[in-house]
Amino acid sequence: MKLAILIFVLFATFATSAFAHEVRPAYLELRQTGPETYDALWKVPGLGQDLRLGLYVELPVGCTNVTEPRASAINNAFTERWPVECAGGLGGGRIHIAGLSATMTDVLVRLERLDGATQVTRLTPSNPSFVVEAMPSRWRMAATYLRLGTDHILRGVDHLLFVLGLLLIVGNRWTLFKTITAFTAAHSITLAAATLGYASAPLPPLNAAIALSILFLGPEIVRVRRDETSLTIRYPWLVAFAFGLLHGFGFASGLKATGLPQTDIAWALLLFNVGVEIGQLFFVFLILAIARSFRTLEIRWPRWALALPGYTVGTLGAYWTIERTAILLGFIR
Amino acid sequence: MTHMKYQPTRARCGGIAAAIVLLCLDCPRAEAHLVTTGLGPVYDGIAHLALSPADLAVVVVLVLLAAMRGPRQSRWLLALLPTAWIVGGLGGLTFQITASLDWATGLSLLLAGALVAADLNLPLPVVATLAAIIGGFNGFSTGAALARTPHAALELLGILVALIVIVTLIAGVVVPLKAFWMRIAVRVLGSWVAATGLLMIGWSLRA
Amino acid sequence: MKRNFMKTKSQTTVACLLLLTALAAPSSAWAHIQAGEAAGFLSGVLHPISGWDHVLAMISVGLWGSQLGAPAVWLLPVSFPMVMALGAMLGLLGIPLPGVEIGIALSAMVLGAMVLAEKRPALWIAAGVVGFFAIFHGHAHGTELPAGQSGLLYSAGFVMATGCLHGVGIAIGLIHRWATGRVILRVAGAAVAVAGIFFLFAAFK
Numbered sequence: 001m002k003l004a005i006l007i008f009v010l011f012a013t014f015a016t017s018a019f020a021h022e023v024r025p026a027y028l029e030l031r032q033t034g035p036e037t038y039d040a041l042w043k044v045p046g047l048g049q050d051l052r053l054g055l056y057v058e059l060p061v062g063c064t065n066v067t068e069p070r071a072s073a074i075n076n077a078f079t080e081r082w083p084v085e086c087a088g089g090l091g092g093g094r095i096h097i098a099g100l101s102a103t104m105t106d107v108l109v110r111l112e113r114l115d116g117a118t119q120v121t122r123l124t125p126s127n128p129s130f131v132v133e134a135m136p137s138r139w140r141m142a143a144t145y146l147r148l149g150t151d152h153i154l155r156g157v158d159h160l161l162f163v164l165g166l167l168l169i170v171g172n173r174w175t176l177f178k179t180i181t182a183f184t185a186a187h188s189i190t191l192a193a194a195t196l197g198y199a200s201a202p203l204p205p206l207n208a209a210i211a212l213s214i215l216f217l218g219p220e221i222v223r224v225r226r227d228e229t230s231l232t233i234r235y236p237w238l239v240a241f242a243f244g245l246l247h248g249f250g251f252a253s254g255l256k257a258t259g260l261p262q263t264d265i266a267w268a269l270l271l272f273n274v275g276v277e278i279g280q281l282f283f284v285f286l287i288l289a290i291a292r293s294f295r296t297l298e299i300r301w302p303r304w305a306l307a308l309p310g311y312t313v314g315t316l317g318a319y320w321t322i323e324r325t326a327i328l329l330g331f332i333r
Numbered sequence: 334m335t336h337m338k339y340q341p342t343r344a345r346c347g348g349i350a351a352a353i354v355l356l357c358l359d360c361p362r363a364e365a366h367l368v369t370t371g372l373g374p375v376y377d378g379i380a381h382l383a384l385s386p387a388d389l390a391v392v393v394v395l396v397l398l399a400a401m402r403g404p405r406q407s408r409w410l411l412a413l414l415p416t417a418w419i420v421g422g423l424g425g426l427t428f429q430i431t432a433s434l435d436w437a438t439g440l441s442l443l444l445a446g447a448l449v450a451a452d453l454n455l456p457l458p459v460v461a462t463l464a465a466i467i468g469g470f471n472g473f474s475t476g477a478a479l480a481r482t483p484h485a486a487l488e489l490l491g492i493l494v495a496l497i498v499i500v501t502l503i504a505g506v507v508v509p510l511k512a513f514w515m516r517i518a519v520r521v522l523g524s525w526v527a528a529t530g531l532l533m534i535g536w537s538l539r540a
Numbered sequence: 541m542k543r544n545f546m547k548t549k550s551q552t553t554v555a556c557l558l559l560l561t562a563l564a565a566p567s568s569a570w571a572h573i574q575a576g577e578a579a580g581f582l583s584g585v586l587h588p589i590s591g592w593d594h595v596l597a598m599i600s601v602g603l604w605g606s607q608l609g610a611p612a613v614w615l616l617p618v619s620f621p622m623v624m625a626l627g628a629m630l631g632l633l634g635i636p637l638p639g640v641e642i643g644i645a646l647s648a649m650v651l652g653a654m655v656l657a658e659k660r661p662a663l664w665i666a667a668g669v670v671g672f673f674a675i676f677h678g679h680a681h682g683t684e685l686p687a688g689q690s691g692l693l694y695s696a697g698f699v700m701a702t703g704c705l706h707g708v709g710i711a712i713g714l715i716h717r718w719a720t721g722r723v724i725l726r727v728a729g730a731a732v733a734v735a736g737i738f739f740l741f742a743a744f745k
Binding site: 386387390435447450514517520521523524525527528529531532533534535536537538539 | 581614617618619620621622624625626628629631632633634691692693695696698699700703
Binding site for chain 1: 373404411508
């Protein structure tokens with residue numbers, strides 16, 4: 001395993017940047033209640049105390065607010081609810097999120113029609129508006145949740161770092177296959193269980209536990225380098241499965257934060273999970289290809305560089321563990 | 334261990350100096366492709382490189398040039414090219430010149446592509462100098478394009494990661510190619526790049 | 541060893557075609573980001589394969605290369621794109637080239653005739669003939685960039701499509717190993733030459 005400096009750089013950068021602005025998407029739901037009436041729900045992530053992101057919904061021209069929005073602030077998110085009346089319905093109209101292009105947030109828009117059909121769209125800073133489909137397509141929604149899953153893992157540096165740690169521990173291809181499969185199976189189980197409401201984990205302790213799983217891998221990687229052995233090194237798939245259960249809850253919180261459709265939960269869940277696996281496999285193959293190329297190029301890393309990945313995983317794990325425990329205990333907000 | 338040691342001497346400094354001098358000569362508008370992935374600035378930087386065909390072609394052809402000479406030159410390229418690119422990029426961020434550098438990119442493609450096609454046994458210093466100059470230059474135009482984005486430094490970081498990955502992966506594929514016809518295939522690729530570079534110069538002269 | 545050559549040669553051709561499809565396929569996916577660029581590449585690829593005169597001439601370059609054997613068979617695809625780009629450069633700079641269409645028609649005729657006759661001139665003569673015509677082909681096709689598209693990707697697509705046509709010619713030329721194959725190649729050369737005469741008439745009309 002001659003992975004080294006590169007991965008350190010990779011993670012050092014991702015870690016700082018991704019956590020600097022932990023992006024939570026805003027959520028707009030428009031539920032049709034009559035031929036020309038809708039209930040609007042608008043959730044904007046807050047920025048601490050009484051601040052919120054400057055995002056505002058602009059509905060199509062024919063729409064008017066029946067009453068003023070009722071606002072509430074829960075869990076550092078601002079929620080507004082209000083009924084809307086749209087002459088001729090929303091179909092074909094353009095929904096725009098004002099202020100989105102100035103942020104780094106996404107907006108997930110979910111439209112539910114009277115017949116239960118839904119259209120889910122993801123708006124980004126570069127693409128802040130969309131046209132409501134006259135006939136919403138299931139495929140559009142599928143693509144949205146698939147993309148959401150891939151995005152979630154690629155943005156989730158903690159998950160990727162854990163996978164990297166596993167890669168640094170496993171010795172051969174068969175073990176690698178078993179380990180990755182175990183991790184996948186485990187997080188799929190808890191992701192499904194948490195999303196469907198059979199199990200739940202409160203977020204702050206969960207985050208701390210996920211950080212702890214990364215910290216746990218650090219010393220094991222160092223042991224591999226010293227040719228020592230341990231339970232983890234002999235049965236990495238066991239550890240992958242056990243901690244995979246934790247990471248699944250993490251994925252579930254990511255999926256929940258974006259809002260799930262009411263009717264097609266299973267479908268959305270499946271595609272979100274597939275998206276996560278696509279992102280994870282891409283990462284695994286990328287790392288393997290890079291390691292292989294390093295061998296081809298006959299790079300002789302200095303000793304400290306070889307030790308770097310293990311210490312990076314351990315250090316970042318420790319840092320996050322302390323940080324998240326402090327959050328958990330209320331020392332910092 | 335000695336392989337990865339930098340020798341930040343004339344090669345790189347000369348490259349950067351040449352890049353800066355060349356830059357100050359020319360002045361129409363730059364055409365930048367700024368990409369938003371929605372995954373944050375580091376990924377935006379990766380996407381910026383991955384979706385700039387000219388930059389990609391420059392990187393690929395330089396890797397081909399070094400990889401055809403074996404692992405030693407590839408290792409040097411792996412150290413030099415991203416460094417030069419980022420140094421150039423920081424220069425571009427600082428000076429923010431909005432000149433079109435298409436002709437220079439075309440020239441880099443023509444030169445490096447022709448060298449790949451010719452399959453000359455170039456010594457390491459020549460390849461290293463070329464990589465530093467071309468990398469620094471293209472980095473400069475990347476930096477100038479990124480100067481308008483809010484998180485330019487982070488995007489540069491993404492570009493650095495992408496460069497290291499691309500150079501590593503392509504060199505890993507090309508270095509083991511020993512079969513005669515495989516080398517011919519690489520040379521043909523080089524000649525395609527050179528031809529494209531020549532045409533690019535033509536387009537920018539006509540524009 | 542010989543078999544190995546053949547195998548890798550055809551592998552290269554296959555890889556080449558795969559590369560083109562792979563590059564062309566996601567162009568729709570890019571559409572929302574850089575519509576002009578993807579379209580540029582696609583029209584660059586399509587342009588040289590949309591005219592039979594160019595297609596036949598390029599394939600017969602490959603066929604002739606196969607008949608000539610090494611080193612011509614690999615020297616041609618390595619040097620042709622660059623000479624062709626030179627021709628296109630002339631066009632881009634606005635330097636007129638008299639009788640471009642006639643030159644292209646002539647190229648199909650002459651190259652077809654060379655394949656038909658299995659002519660084996662000295663390498664420099666063969667290279668000179670092919671290079672001469674390459675300038676015409678470049679001049680005719682390299683400069684027809686549709687408005688609003690990327691010059692770089694159009695050029696790349698154009699160069700790659702042409703290179704792949706050579707590859708097709710070389711791959712077909714593999715049958716040169718067998719006696720029957722040699723005859724088939726010569727017949728193909730005759731067909732290209734006849735088509736060249738037809739193109740010539742069309743060019744004069």
